[in-house]
Amino acid sequence: xxxxxxxxxxxxxxxxxDVHPGELVDCRLDMLMGNDITAPIAIREFEKVGATxxxxxxxxxxxxxxxxxAKDIKSAEQCKIARDFAxxxxxxxxxxxxxxxxxxxxxxxxxxxxxxxxxxxxxxHSCTYGGLGCFATGVGSTDLAAAMxxxxxxxxxxxxxxxxxxxxxxxxxxxxxxxxxYAIGQIGVDGATYRAMEFTGEAVRRLSVDQRLTLCNMAVExxxxxxxxxxxxxxxxxxxxxxKRPWKLFQSDxxxxxxxxxEWDVAKLxxxxxxxxxxxxxxxxPEVAGIDVDQVFIGSCTNARMDDxxxxxxxxxxxxxxxxLRCIVIPATHEVFKQAMKxxxxxxxxxxxxxxxxxxxxxxxxxxxxxxxxxEVCVSTSNRNFPGRMGHPKAKVYLASPAVAAATAxxxxxxxxEEVAP
Amino acid sequence: xxxxGKAWKFGDNxxxxxxxxxxxxxxxxxAELGKHCLEDADPEFVKKVRVGxxxxxxxxxxxxxxxxxxxxxxxxAGVSAVVAKSxxxxxxxxxxxxxxxxxxxxxxxxxxxxxxxxxNPATGAIKNLTRNETYRATPLPPFAQEIMAAGGLMRYVAKxxxxxxxPS
Numbered sequence: 160x161x162x163x164x165x166x167x168x169x170x171x172x173x174x175x176x177d178v179h180p181g182e183l184v185d186c187r188l189d190m191l192m193g194n195d196i197t198a199p200i201a202i203r204e205f206e207k208v209g210a211t212x213x214x215x216x217x218x219x220x221x222x223x224x225x226x227x228x229a230k231d232i233k234s235a236e237q238c239k240i241a242r243d244f245a246x247x248x249x250x251x252x253x254x255x256x257x258x259x260x261x262x263x264x265x266x267x268x269x270x271x272x273x274x275x276x277x278x279x280x281x282x283x284h285s286c287t288y289g290g291l292g293c294f295a296t297g298v299g300s301t302d303l304a305a306a307m308x309x310x311x312x313x314x315x316x317x318x319x320x321x322x323x324x325x326x327x328x329x330x331x332x333x334x335x336x337x338x339x340x341y342a343i344g345q346i347g348v349d350g351a352t353y354r355a356m357e358f359t360g361e362a363v364r365r366l367s368v369d370q371r372l373t374l375c376n377m378a379v380e381x382x383x384x385x386x387x388x389x390x391x392x393x394x395x396x397x398x399x400x401x402x403k404r405p406w407k408l409f410q411s412d413x414x415x416x417x418x419x420x421x422e423w424d425v426a427k428l429x430x431x432x433x434x435x436x437x438x439x440x441x442x443x444x445p446e447v448a449g450i451d452v453d454q455v456f457i458g459s460c461t462n463a464r465m466d467d468x469x470x471x472x473x474x475x476x477x478x479x480x481x482x483x484l485r486c487i488v489i490p491a492t493h494e495v496f497k498q499a500m501k502x503x504x505x506x507x508x509x510x511x512x513x514x515x516x517x518x519x520x521x522x523x524x525x526x527x528x529x530x531x532x533x534x535e536v537c538v539s540t541s542n543r544n545f546p547g548r549m550g551h552p553k554a555k556v557y558l559a560s561p562a563v564a565a566a567t568a569x570x571x572x573x574x575x576x577e578e579v580a581p
Numbered sequence: 582x583x584x585x586g587k588a589w590k591f592g593d594n595x596x597x598x599x600x601x602x603x604x605x606x607x608x609x610x611x612a613e614l615g616k617h618c619l620e621d622a623d624p625e626f627v628k629k630v631r632v633g634x635x636x637x638x639x640x641x642x643x644x645x646x647x648x649x650x651x652x653x654x655x656x657x658a659g660v661s662a663v664v665a666k667s668x669x670x671x672x673x674x675x676x677x678x679x680x681x682x683x684x685x686x687x688x689x690x691x692x693x694x695x696x697x698x699x700x701n702p703a704t705g706a707i708k709n710l711t712r713n714e715t716y717r718a719t720p721l722p723p724f725a726q727e728i729m730a731a732g733g734l735m736r737y738v739a740k741x742x743x744x745x746x747x748p749s
Contacts, residue, residue, distance in 0.1 A: 183724050200609045200649055208739040226607065233607035283647035283671055299649035299675035305738045313724060348594055349641035353670050382641065384670055437594065524603035524646070543645060545596045547621040548603075 161412025163319040164389050165355040168294040168409055172277050180318040180418075187311050188218070189276040189293075189404070193303050194262055195223040197281035199240040200300035205307055213248050214310035220252040220271055221245050222262035225520045227255075230527040260492025260518035263287035263460035267372060268494055270401030274390040274408050279306055284460045284542065286378045290371035291398065292390030292408065297379060317384045318418035319355040319411075320346075324362035326424040332576040333428060334470070335370035336462060336540070336560035338362070339377045340431035344441025345421065352382030354418060357411065362425040363388055368397040369466035376461045377542050380438040430575065433558035436546050444563060448573050454537040455480075455568040456549075457513075457561055458489030459523040462540035465498055467561040472504040474565035474580045480512040481571025487522060487529045488513045513568070525550040538567045583699050584661045584682070585710075586633035590694040591622060595638045596645035597672065601654040603646075614650050615657025630658055635700065637692045638665035643672025652676045662700050664707060664718070665689050677725045678734035688716035702729070 162170065162177060170178040172186035193201050198221050213219050221241050229235035245253035252271060259265050263284050266272040272288035278295040279285070281303040288295035298312075306312045322342050338358075343350070356378045358371075366374065371388045378386030388394075390408045398406060429443035457463065457471050468490060480486045488508045490496040496518060499505050508515055514529075522529030523541040531537055531550030537557070539549065544556035557573060566574040599622040601614055608614065619626045636642075636655065642665035643651060652675050655663065662682040666689045676683050682702040692698065696711040705718035721729065731737035738744075 183722065196606050196648065196650075200653075203609065204735050208735050209744045210742075231607060237607065237609070281647060283645065285647075297647040297671055299647050299652075299671060299678060301649060301678040301734050302674060305678075305734050308738055308742060308744075315722070348644060349667060349669070352641065352667065379671075382644065382669055524598070524606075526603050526606075543596075543598070545594075545598045545645060548598045552621040 160416065161414035163355065163357060163411045163415040164292065164387055164409045165294055165319055165357065165385060166316060168275060168277060169314060169316055178316045180316050182316045183313055184316060185311055185313050186277055188279050188306055190271055190278045191219045191303060191306050192262055192266060192278065192280035192282070192285060193221050194225055194282055195227060195234070195238050195241055196225045197300045197303065199237045201281060201303040201307065202240055202244045204301055204304035210308045213307050216248050217251050219250055219307060220254070220266060221250060222254045222259050222265055223256060224259065224261050225524070226526050227519055228517065256517065257493055260495065261460045261463065261520055263376065264464055264491035264495065267291055268401065268492055270398065270403045273398060273402055273404060273406035274394055275406050279303065279312060283379045284376055286383065286386050287372050287376040287460060289375035289378065289385050289387040290368060292388060292394055294385055294387065296385045317353055317355045319357050320351055321417045321420040322356060322358050323420060323422040324358070324360040324425050325422065326362060326426040328425045328428065330430060332430060332562040333425060334560045334562065335366055335373040337428060337431045338425070339374050340433050340441050340558065341423065341428055343377060343381045343439050344431065346381055348380060348437055348439045349382040351378065353384055356381065356383040356386045358386065358388050364391060367466055368393060369464040372464070373461055377438070380542055430560065430563055432563065432573070433544055435544055435555040435557070438543060438558060444575055448575055450573045451536060452484055452538050452567055452571065452573055453535040454529065454531065455484065455486040455564050456522050456529055456537060456539040456541065457564050458487065459520065459541035460491065461542045462561050463489060463491035463495065465495055467540065468495070468499050468504050471561040471565035472507040474562060474576055475511045475569060476507050478511055478569045478579065480568050484568060484571045486513040486568035488515045490518055492518050522549060524548065538564050538573055540564050583701050584633065585697065585699045586635045586661050587631065588635050588637045588692050588694060588696040588698055589626065589630060590692065591636065591638045593639045594641045594644055595622065597643060597648050597651040598645055600643070600651040601648065606648060606650055609650065611653050611657040614654040618654040618658035627658055630660065632659035633661045634659065635698050636660050636663045637689055638663065639690055640666045642668050644669035647671045649675045649679070652679050652681045656681055662702070664692065677721065677728055680729055680733040684718035686716050686718040691716065
């Protein structure tokens with residue numbers, strides 16, 4: 160019987176010819192990742208058991224991303240624990256502020272997450288890397304600590320769900336964000352719990368790597384263990400100039416078994432918005448357009464890559480952010496920031512009256528740099544809108560694509576891109 | 582060994598941002614995290630919860646961020662176990678790794694606030710002493726039971742690798 164791409168990657172890393180859903184396997188890991196929130200606990204656990212060496216220091220990336228540049232003394236202490244550890248263990252892939260960025264955009268950019276890999280990240284959005292055709296999943300700090308010692312970890316082979324997007328979009332602003340919000344709205348925030356979400360179809364094939372990463376980024380919002388897009392020439396073209404190691408291409412067999420298959424025609428899809436207070440409270444944009452908005456946030460591991468900033472800038476060029484609304488733009492990595500500057504996008508945002516900052520996860524999780532007050536309404540390109548996610552528990556967050564966020568910033572109300580950019 | 586405690590009832594999709602809001606993630610100190618456990622869902626919870634009490638949720642308990650600060654905060658608040666209809670994957674894994682017993686059962690919705698529960702982590706049996714009912718949770722996979730029996734993942738790894746340290 161055939162296997163899915165997820166099953167094939169797990170089998171390959173477990174030294175087996177085949178695996179089946181439900182089976183427990185011990186897998187070799189290609190890359191580990193921790194950030195300034197999760198690495199300090201992993202380091203504490205690592206040191207507490209008396210471990211002295213990381214199994215392979217070139218396979219552990221530590222990325223300071225959440226509360227950097229340090230927002231207060233306590234976060235500076237967390238960063239220091241991570242930085243000192245990186246220094247002590249001579250980690251090649253340690254990324255400090257100004258040289259790194261948000262880990263889920265940084266690792267693909269730096270060629271550290273590659274097709275066919277297993278990447279274990281101590282952050283739930285580690286599933287993002289699946290956009291490159293690897294198995295990537297989020298874990299907690301203790302799993303990371305154990306993996307830093309062993310270089311392997313156990314997985315229960317997940318059942319796979321297939322999400323097949325076909326057709327040609329009617330709405331020119333339809334993006335990967337709309338596809339994943341639609342899918343989550345259809346299956347719910349626990350619709351893929353413990354399972355792999357495999358995205359297929361011509362509408363997925365047409366997506367750039369940036370967009371495929373967005374698609375897989377929110378697999379965890381449906382409870383998914385991983386999201387994955389099988390690699391193709393688009394993937395290879397992206398990976399070739401960046402890869403720090405050899406990689407391997409896997410594809411699902413035609414007779415692979417799926418838990419379920421969803422097939423959707425993108426021609427029938429409107430732009431999508433997830434309303435408070437859950438990522439599965441998804442509505443077509445025309446149904447909710449027009450509500451008043453206080454803040455727009457264009458950033459996060461979901462939507463702050465070059466593709467996203469180009470779309471936002473196209474809409475905002477020559478226009479001004481609406482009165483009494485503020486718009487925060489945070490490029491995902493320092494490289495993205497530099498490229499956006501070269502292309503004149505930073506100037507577009509700046510002229511429009513946006514606040515722009517060095518990369519950080521900050522506002523997405525209500526950390527700093529854009530925290531919401533009571534009753535405030537935010538349209539955000541990020542991934543979660545649970546109560547309190549971006550600040551006060553009574554603040555309301557609408558999740559949308561960069562095109563919708565940019566249009567909203569100009570109109571001052573939740574807006575359709577065609578309202579401001581014909 | 583049985584655990585006995587009073588039930589604290591929550592609903593569907595209790596996410597890790599509610600269990601421990603990100604504004605407190607500037608520290609990894611269990612005592613500090615425990616003080617803010619579930620603060621945004623129920624500001625009175627931490628003041629009223631007693632050592633040994635049990636959290637009871639419905640579907641998808643622990644969804645959202647991978648922050649281990651969530652099970653750490655729950656343990657530090659004095660909670661002895663969590664019962665729910667289903668758990669989010671990363672929370673489930675983190676709890677096993679930290680030795681926080683989880684009970685997954687469709688009968689979680691039969692449990693009401695303040696019911697007194699007696700739980701057996703080894704068998705998955707749940708006795709509702711208030712309602713005189715018995716429920717059965719899906720037992721942990723054997724591999725996870727080994728980790729729990731060792732006292733958490735790091736003790737398990739330390740044993741496997743012959744390391745001498747003392748994990749918590």
